[in-house]
Amino acid sequence: MSARIVYIASNTFREAVRDRVLYNLIAFALLMSGAAILVGQISIGIERLVVINLGLTAVSLFGIVIAIFIGIGLVSKEIDKRTLYTVLSRPVRRWEFIVGKFFGLAGTLVVNAFLMALGVFAALLYVSHHFQATDGWVLVALYFIILQFLIITSLALLFSSFSSPLLSAVFAFALFVIGTFAEDLRGFAGLTKGIVRWLATGAAYLVPNFSALNVISSVAHEQPVAGQLILANTAYALVYASMALCGAVLIFERRNLK
Amino acid sequence: MKPSRRITLTASILLILCLAGSVLLLRQIDRERSGATLEEVLYISSPTLLKRMSLGYDGLLADIYWTRAVQYFGDKLTRGSEHFALLAPLLEITTTLDPHLLVAYEYGSNFLAPKIPGGADQPQRAIKLVEFGIRNNPNLWHLYYDLGFIYYMDLADYDNAEKAFADGAKVPNAHQIMRIMAARMAEHAGNIQTARLMWVSTYQTTRDPLVKSNAVAHLNALQVDEDVTVLEGLASHYREKTGHLPQSFADLEAANMLRGVPVDPVGHTYKLMPDGHVEVRVPDDLPFIEKGVPIGYIPPLKPKLPPVN
Numbered sequence: 001m002s003a004r005i006v007y008i009a010s011n012t013f014r015e016a017v018r019d020r021v022l023y024n025l026i027a028f029a030l031l032m033s034g035a036a037i038l039v040g041q042i043s044i045g046i047e048r049l050v051v052i053n054l055g056l057t058a059v060s061l062f063g064i065v066i067a068i069f070i071g072i073g074l075v076s077k078e079i080d081k082r083t084l085y086t087v088l089s090r091p092v093r094r095w096e097f098i099v100g101k102f103f104g105l106a107g108t109l110v111v112n113a114f115l116m117a118l119g120v121f122a123a124l125l126y127v128s129h130h131f132q133a134t135d136g137w138v139l140v141a142l143y144f145i146i147l148q149f150l151i152i153t154s155l156a157l158l159f160s161s162f163s164s165p166l167l168s169a170v171f172a173f174a175l176f177v178i179g180t181f182a183e184d185l186r187g188f189a190g191l192t193k194g195i196v197r198w199l200a201t202g203a204a205y206l207v208p209n210f211s212a213l214n215v216i217s218s219v220a221h222e223q224p225v226a227g228q229l230i231l232a233n234t235a236y237a238l239v240y241a242s243m244a245l246c247g248a249v250l251i252f253e254r255r256n257l258k
Numbered sequence: 259m260k261p262s263r264r265i266t267l268t269a270s271i272l273l274i275l276c277l278a279g280s281v282l283l284l285r286q287i288d289r290e291r292s293g294a295t296l297e298e299v300l301y302i303s304s305p306t307l308l309k310r311m312s313l314g315y316d317g318l319l320a321d322i323y324w325t326r327a328v329q330y331f332g333d334k335l336t337r338g339s340e341h342f343a344l345l346a347p348l349l350e351i352t353t354t355l356d357p358h359l360l361v362a363y364e365y366g367s368n369f370l371a372p373k374i375p376g377g378a379d380q381p382q383r384a385i386k387l388v389e390f391g392i393r394n395n396p397n398l399w400h401l402y403y404d405l406g407f408i409y410y411m412d413l414a415d416y417d418n419a420e421k422a423f424a425d426g427a428k429v430p431n432a433h434q435i436m437r438i439m440a441a442r443m444a445e446h447a448g449n450i451q452t453a454r455l456m457w458v459s460t461y462q463t464t465r466d467p468l469v470k471s472n473a474v475a476h477l478n479a480l481q482v483d484e485d486v487t488v489l490e491g492l493a494s495h496y497r498e499k500t501g502h503l504p505q506s507f508a509d510l511e512a513a514n515m516l517r518g519v520p521v522d523p524v525g526h527t528y529k530l531m532p533d534g535h536v537e538v539r540v541p542d543d544l545p546f547i548e549k550g551v552p553i554g555y556i557p558p559l560k561p562k563l564p565p566v567n
Contacts, residue, residue, distance in 0.1 A: 043325040045361035045466070053318040060315070180313045210314065217317030221358045 004092050005100040012104020013111075016070055021108060024062050028116050031058055036123040047127040052138060052220040055120035060145045060216070062116070063109050064176060067149050070108070071156025072168035074101040075252065084257065095249040102157055102245055109149040117142050134222035140230060141219045147237035151208045152176055154244035161248040161255065179210035208240055300347055305354030312355065320356030323348055327362070331369045331378070338559040342378035345369060349387055357394035360401075363387060364469075367404050371412040376546075376561055381412040399436055402426025403463070406439060410456060419443045435459040454480050471563040478523040478564065479546035485528065486536045486550040489520060493534040503534045522550075524564065 016022075032055055039050045075098075078084035087097060117139075124135065155175055159168035178185070182204065189200035213233055215225050259267075302308050312319045327348035334342055349366040352359060371377055371384035388405045395401060406422035409415040420443035427436035439459065442452045454477065461473035492515050496504045499513070507530050510516040519527045526539040528550070538550045545561035 039321075039325070043321070043328050044365055044468070046321050046324060046359070049317070049359070050321045053315075053321050057315045057318045177313060181310070184310075214314040216315065217320075217356060217358075220317050223358075 002096060004096050005103065008087075008092070008097060008100025009103035009107060012074065012101050013107050016105065016108040019070075021066055021070060022112060022115075024066065025112070025115055025119075028058055028062060029119055032119045032123045036126045039127075048124065049220050051120065051123045051127050053216060055116070055123060056138070056141050056145065056216040056219075059113055059116045059120065059142065060148065060214075063113055063145065063149050064152055066112065067105065067109055067152045068156050068169055068172045068176075070105055071153050072160045072165045072172065074105065074157060075160045076165050076168075079257065088257075094253050098157060098161065098249050098252050099245065102153060102241075102248075105153050105157075106150055109153065110146055113142060113146055113149070134219075134224075137215075137219040137222065137225055140225045141215050143230070144213045144215055144233060147233055148210055148213045150237050150241040151179075151210070151213075151244070154241040154248070155208070158244045158248040158251070161252040175207060176210065179208040180214070181211070182207055182209035183211050209236070213237065300344060300351075303347060303351075305351040308351055309355055316355045320352050320359050320362075323352040323355060324359060324362050327352055327366065327369075334378075335375070335560055338375065340374050342370075342380065345378050346380060346383040346387070349383075350390075353387065353390055353394075357390075360391070360395065360398065363391035363401055364404060364466075367408060368469075368472075371408045373412070375557070375559060381408055384408050384412070397429055399426045399429040399432035400463070402429065403433075403436065403439075403459075406443070407456065407460070410443065411453075416443050433459075433463055435463060450480060450484060468563075471565070474564050475545050475561065478544055479548070481523045482538060482544055482547045483549045485520060485522065486538075489528060489530070489536040490534060492516065493530065493536070497534065503532070504530060505532075506530055 032051070035050055035054050036047075039047050043050070075084075078087070084097075088094065120138065120142075121131075121135070124138075125131065152172060152175075156168060156172045159171045163171065185204035185207065186201070189197060189204045192200050212229070219225065302311070308319065309316050327345065330348060331342070331345055334345075349362060349370070352362045352366070356362075367384040367388050369377055370387065371381040373379045385405065385408055388401055388408065391401045392398075392405065402422050402425055406419045406426065409419035409422055420440055423436050423440035423443060426432055427440055429436075439456065442449075442455060457473045457476045457480065461470050461477070464470060464473075492510055493504055496510060496513060496515060504510050504513075507516055507519045507528070510530075511518065521527050522538050522544060524540070524543045526543070529537045529539055531537055536550055537552045538544055538547065541547065541551055541555050542558060542562050543564070544550075545557065545563070
C-alpha cells in the first residue's frame with residue numbers, strides 16, 4: 001500500500017475520532033450493562049442469549065449506521081470544504097484518495113467493533129461468571145460483522161462518489177435492507193421464467209448478500225460456524241467491497257470537480 | 259449576577275421543572291387511560307412477517323418476544339386472570355423467530371398446558387408448540403419428555419404419552435428415564451406411582467431451580483393425597499371396630515393403628531376432623547393438593563413453591 005493511501009487513511013481515522021464517532025461507545029456500554037443487569041430479572045433462562053444477541057446486534061447496527069453516515073460524507077464533505085482540491089493538487093491520485101478514505105473508515109469501524117467486543121465479553125462474563133470454549137464463535141460472528149462493514153463502507157463510498165449525501169444514505173441503507181433478503185431474492189428469481197428470470201437472477205446476484213454474514217443467532221446457541229463458510233464469506237466480502245471500490249474509483253476518476 | 263449566568267440558571271431550573279412536570283403529567287395520563295398500555299393487541303401477528311422485518315436480527319427479536327411472553331403470563335397469573343389470549347401467539351412468534359430457543363418450548367408448554375390458576379389451560383396449543391420444537395430440534399430428548407408430560411399430566415392421554423416417551427427414547431443420548439416412562443405408560447399409566455416417577459424424573463433431569471421447585475411441590479402434593487387417603491381409611495376402620503369416629507390421632511395411636519401424630523411433607527401435623535376427614539394445617543405450603551384441603555380454603559393466585567436444596 002502506498003504511503004499516500006496510509007496518510008489519507010490515518011487522517012480519515014483521526015477526523016472520525018475528532019467528529020466524536022466513538023462516542024457511540026458510551027451508548028453501547030450503557031445498553032450492555034443495562035441488559036446484563038435487567039434481563040435476569042424480567043425474563044427466564046436467556047441471560048446469556050440476550051447478551052450475545054443484543055451485543056452483536058448493537059455492534060452490527062451501530063457500525064452500519066456509522067459506515068453509512070460517515071461514508072456518504074467522505075467525498076462530498078471534502079468537496080464542500082474545498083479541502084479535496086488541496087489534496088489532489090499534491091501528487092495524490094484520485095483512486096488513492098478513494099482507497100485511503102475506505103481504509104480510514106474501515107479502520108475506524110474495526111476499532112469501534114473491537115472496543116464494543118470487549119464490552120460484549122465483559123457482559124458475558126458478568127452473566128455467566130466464566131468463559132467457555134463455544135464463546136469463541138462469538139469472535140467469528142464479530143468477524144462477519146466487520147466483513148459487513150467493509151461492504152457497506154465501500155457501497156457508501158460508491159454512492160458518495162456521484163450522488164448527494166442524502167441520496168447516498170438512502171441508496172446505501174436500501175441496499176443494506178435488500179441485502180438481508182438476498183437469499184429470498186434468488187429464491188424468487190428461481191420461480192420466474194425467460195428473460196425475467198435472467199434479469200431477476202442478475203439483480204439478486206448484484207445486491208450484496210448480508211444474510212450469509214449474519215450468524216448472530218446461531219453463535220448465541222453455541223452452534224459452530226463451518227471453516228468453509230468463514231473462508232467463503234471472507235473472499236465474498238473482499239471481492240464485493242473491491243468491486244464497489246472499483247466502481248467508486250471509476251466514477252470519481254471521471255468526475256468533473258470544477 | 260452576569261446576564262449569561264442568569265440565563266444558565268433560569269434555563270437549568272426550567273429544565274428541571276419541565277422534566278418533573280412531564281413525569282407528573284404522564285402519571286396522570288396513565289391513570290386516565292388505566293389498562294390502555296396493557297391492551298391485548300399484537301400489532302403484527304404473523305411470525306413469518308416479523309422474521310422478515312427483523313432484517314436478520316431475529317435472535318434478538320425472539321428474546322424480546324420471549325420476555326414479553328414471560329411478562330404477559332406472569333402479569334396474568336398475578337392478577338388471577340383466566341384469559342390468556344396472547345400467550346400462545348407470543349410463544350409461536352418467539353419460536354418462529356428463533357426455532358432453537360429451547361427455554362421457550364420448555365417453559366412455554368408449562369405456561370400453556372396446566373389448568374387455571376397455575377396455567378393457561380391450553381394443552382393443545384402446548385402440544386403444538388412442543389411438536390414445532392421437536393420438528394426443529396429432533397435430537398433433543400427433553401422436548402419428547404415435555405410432550406409426553408403434557409399428554410400424561412394435562413390430558414391423561416396415556417397412549418400418546420407412551421408414544422412421545424418411546425419416540426424420545428430413540429433419540430441418540432436420550433436419558434434412560436424415557437424408556438422407563440414409556441414402559442410405565444403402557445402398563446400403569448393411571449397409577450399414583452407413575453405420577454410420582456414422572457415428577458421425580460422431572461426433578462432429576464432438570465438443572466433449572468424453578469422446575470425443580472415445581473416438581474418438589476407436586477411430589478409433596480402426591481404424598482399428601484396418599485397420606486390423607488390412608489389416614490381417612492384408618493379413621494373409617496377405627497369406626498368399624500369401635501362404633502364411633504376417633505376424636506384425635508391419639509385415639510388411633512391408643513388403638514395401635516398409628517405410631518405418633520402424622521406429619522405432612524413440609525413438617526406440619528395433619529388435622530383429624532370430627533367427621534373423620536383429614537386436613538392439612540397450612541394448605542398454602544402445599545400447592546396442588548387434591549385431598550386434605552380445608553373447607554372454604556381459597557388458594558393464593560400464585561402457588562407458593564418450596565425452596566430447593
